[in-house]
Amino acid sequence: MTLPRGLRMVQVAYATTDVRASARSWHERYGAGPFYVREHVPTERVEVPGDGPGSVPGVFDHTCALGQWGNVMVEFVHHHTLKPAALDRDMRRDPGGIHHVACFVDDLDAARDQLVAEGARVVMDASTPEVRFVFLDPGPEVGHLVELYEATPYLSRLYGRVAEAARDWDGSDLLRER
Secondary structure (H helix, E strand, O other), X not given: OOOOOOOEEEEEEEEOOOHHHHHHHHHHHXXXXXXXXXXXXXXXXXXXXXXXXXXXXXXXXXXXXXXEEOOEEEEEEEEEEEEOHHHHXXXXXXXXXXXXXXEEEOOHHHHHHHHHHOOOEEEEEEEOOOOXXXXXXXXXXXXXXXXXXXXXXXXXHHHHHHHHHHOOOOOOOOEEEO
16 A cells, blocks of 8 residues: 555554553653543544445544654544444454554545555544544554544644643653643
8 A cells, every 4th residue: 555645644543441541651661741631532523434325424432642752642542432333343443552543644635535545444534623534444454543634733733732741841740631
């Protein structure tokens, strides 16, 4: 599979059942942090491919912890509710494993379409109040999902805030409510 031009990997995300415990562990092992925790991230729209043409509405309820690990953001994600069943099957991953890598793209639809043309399958196309994102399954040879989004001003500020918090960080105030 060829990745689209303009694709920049900016985050590695791990599946977990407890984002706070995972953040503490990664801080102890690797010095990552601090982590911003967001409970039940609100979504405005969730579309999941249906059995036929088109998509069906879905539910994507999750909690995440976002921190800095060297030059890349690390995320821990815990899924509360994923509907329909196909979304639950595609998004749920074994705790401790890589859930997805997130990438900035210049054009979300063009990058999605190119990955699909290369054999990836769209798992979900969704929006929060701040950003639209697409999850794709590139196939078993990759072993994890790929999340795409454009580097909007909101996301650029978020990534900058997390990276800035890690600069010269003294290890205190590890978990911060976002």
